[in-house]
Amino acid sequence: MNVLRLPLIALLTGVLGLAGCTTHQPAALYQLDSGTPGQPAQSAGMAVVLGPISVADYLQRETLLQRQADGSLSAATDGRWAGSLSSDIDQLLVRQLAWRLDSQRVVLAPATAGFSPDVQVLLSITRLDSGKNQPAVLDAQWRLIDRRGQVRDNRIVHLEQPHAGSTADQVKAQGKLLQQLSEQLAVALKPLANQPPVVEPRKPSTKAETRQDADKPKIPMASPIRTDMEVFRF
Numbered sequence: 001m002n003v004l005r006l007p008l009i010a011l012l013t014g015v016l017g018l019a020g021c022t023t024h025q026p027a028a029l030y031q032l033d034s035g036t037p038g039q040p041a042q043s044a045g046m047a048v049v050l051g052p053i054s055v056a057d058y059l060q061r062e063t064l065l066q067r068q069a070d071g072s073l074s075a076a077t078d079g080r081w082a083g084s085l086s087s088d089i090d091q092l093l094v095r096q097l098a099w100r101l102d103s104q105r106v107v108l109a110p111a112t113a114g115f116s117p118d119v120q121v122l123l124s125i126t127r128l129d130s131g132k133n134q135p136a137v138l139d140a141q142w143r144l145i146d147r148r149g150q151v152r153d154n155r156i157v158h159l160e161q162p163h164a165g166s167t168a169d170q171v172k173a174q175g176k177l178l179q180q181l182s183e184q185l186a187v188a189l190k191p192l193a194n195q196p197p198v199v200e201p202r203k204p205s206t207k208a209e210t211r212q213d214a215d216k217p218k219i220p221m222a223s224p225i226r227t228d229m230e231v232f233r234f
Helices: 002-023 085-101 167-192 206-215
Strands: 028-030 048-055 063-067 073-081 106-108 119-131 134-146 151-161
Touching: 028 167, 048 085, 073 167, 085 106, 085 119, 085 167, 119 167, 134 167, 151 167
Parallel strands: 028 073, 048 106, 048 119
Antiparallel strands: 063 073, 063 119, 119 134, 134 151
């Protein structure tokens, strides 16, 4: 009897081991799809500082969230982000804008010392998510600041993108939304490419003013004249 039990025990151990392997399969890792942006050709194109870019707090994690029909969010069980979602957003927008503006001078904030931008883009992303039965949704707002520090454009954007339902399709749809955002941004930025240079008013030097004062003719000061004459009144 003991001899017969040994193969049975070995068989049960193997089945349990296979079940454990199936249960603990690693989740798939996903990155945003940046499309196929080309390489910008102009090394002296439009100078743009992109950022600061603020991303909603609930997106500051590796968990891939799923939007439910009632508006709630739950963690996906079959996948997660491969690293920082915020960094993916930054890199996708930089590459897309550089390609659409055909400029090598599109950089993330903070810019290096000596970089003088034509425009700075202040961007806030308040929503970027989707669900198995919910479309991908992007809510964002941007402000464009020209080289004089004036606000040239302020826009609130709401975009939606349908998908087939799988996690991979949802991630692809979210990437398409960011590509659409970069397209709208590029359209708003292009009219600001040919701004007149900022000319600071010239201030007269102190030495020149002193020299002008010295060259003016000096008028002697009047002094009172005293006499011993008395005046009599009748």
